Amino acid sequence: MADTAGEFLIVTGMSxxxxxxxANALEDLDWYVVDNLPPQMLRPLLDLSGRLGEQLPRxxxxxxxxxxxxFAELPAAAQAVRERSDLRVIFLDASDEVLVRRFEAVRRPHPLQGDGTLLDGIRREREVLAAVRENADVIIDTSRYNIHQLANHVTDLLQDDGAPRHRVTVLSFGFKYGLPPDADxxxxxxxxxxxxxxxxxxDLTGQDAAVAAxxxxxxxxxxxLDGYASALAPVLAGxxxxxxxHSTVAVGCTGGKHRSVAMAHALAERLADLPGVAVRVRHRDLGRE
Structure with a gap:
């Protein structure tokens, strides 16, 4: 089973x-994420990953x-997993000032605070995590990151070379059936x-060569097509x-059968050339009477 286990990642660090x-960024990168897992469950999770193979590659x-x-068993459990898989440990940290501000913003107590102050809980946590931090593969100080910047940093760190960072759906539709509510x-x-x-x-559709031509x-x-693709380039980069x-670019005509379908395919061809973008085409109203 160890031979078939894929990539394994432990995310830990300061509350x-x-x-x-x-965790959300990893899910967007198609990792299977388990939150708040007891360290004792790391090895069974690794066994499951090995049995399922390609179904749980990461x-x-x-x-x-x-x-x-x-939590005290994490170092030993992580070492056991490391001996059987491609394991990385990411440790997330931040300054005491930032952690206090974040806890005050959400109005929640620190998990180790007990009857003490918020800072007491943070300092106690630093003591508990000291050995784990020392042996982490990657330490990320999030003090100056907002949630978007942190997600981007993780994406840059873990995304496969050449993998798309943004997925665009080019959606044809008919105005007479209403605007797509999820269109960006x-x-x-x-x-x-x-x-x-x-x-x-x-009686043909925009998918037929004669109509497209x-x-x-x-x-x-x-x-x-040239102008709109050029205008979308900085938007998709942003x-x-x-x-x-993910984003949806809707392309409409009266009934969603001819013009929007043909132009959606043509636009998708242009957008597919943009860096970091993966494109698919869908036709919402094709086939409706």
Whole structure:
């Protein structure tokens, strides 16, 4: 089983230093994330990963002092996992001042605070975590990061080379059926002549070569595609910087059958050339009467 186990990651560190943000970023990168796992469960989780193989190729466990006395076993459990897998330990830290400010903002007590002050809990946690921090593979000081910057840092650290950082859905639709409620951006193709009024094209769709050629051959079609793709380039780059992992670009015409379908495919071809972007095309209203 050890031979088939994939990548294994332990996320730990100070309470308030951003473990939840890192866990969310890992899920966006298709890691299987288990939160608040007792250290004693690390080896069974590794066994499960080995049995499932490609179904769980990358597993991350968030382990922290919420486990109270159980946490003391983390160094030994991590070493046992390290001997059987490609293990990395990420330790998240922040200054006392920042941690106090973050706890006060959410109005929650520190897990080790007890009857003492917030700073008492933070100092106690530093003592408990000292050995774990010393043996971590990566230490990230999150004091100056907001949640988006921290997620971006983790993405840069763990993302495979060449893997997309932003996924775009180019969605064709028909205005007569309403705007897509999940659209981030909407483009209107009704400035182009409608193939519906061309007898030999009426029963075809924008997925047919004849319709696509007709639509893209109209005055302004290619100019629009070039200009809109250029305008979207800095937007999609900005989404990546802000750690927005998905967006929907809606392309509409009257019925969602001809113009929007053809132009959605053409736009997707251009967007697929942008760095860090993966594109898929969907047709919401194709096939509706």
């Amino acid at each position: 308030g230093a951003g473990r939840s943000t890192v 597993v991350a466990a968030v382990v922290d002092v919420r486990g109270r006395d159980l 951006l909407v483009a209107d193709m009704r400035f182009l002549p409608n193939p519906f009024w061309v007898d030999e094209l009426r 007709y639509v893209r051959g109209q005055e302004g079609a290619e100019e629009f 989404y990546q910087r802000e750690n927005k992992s």
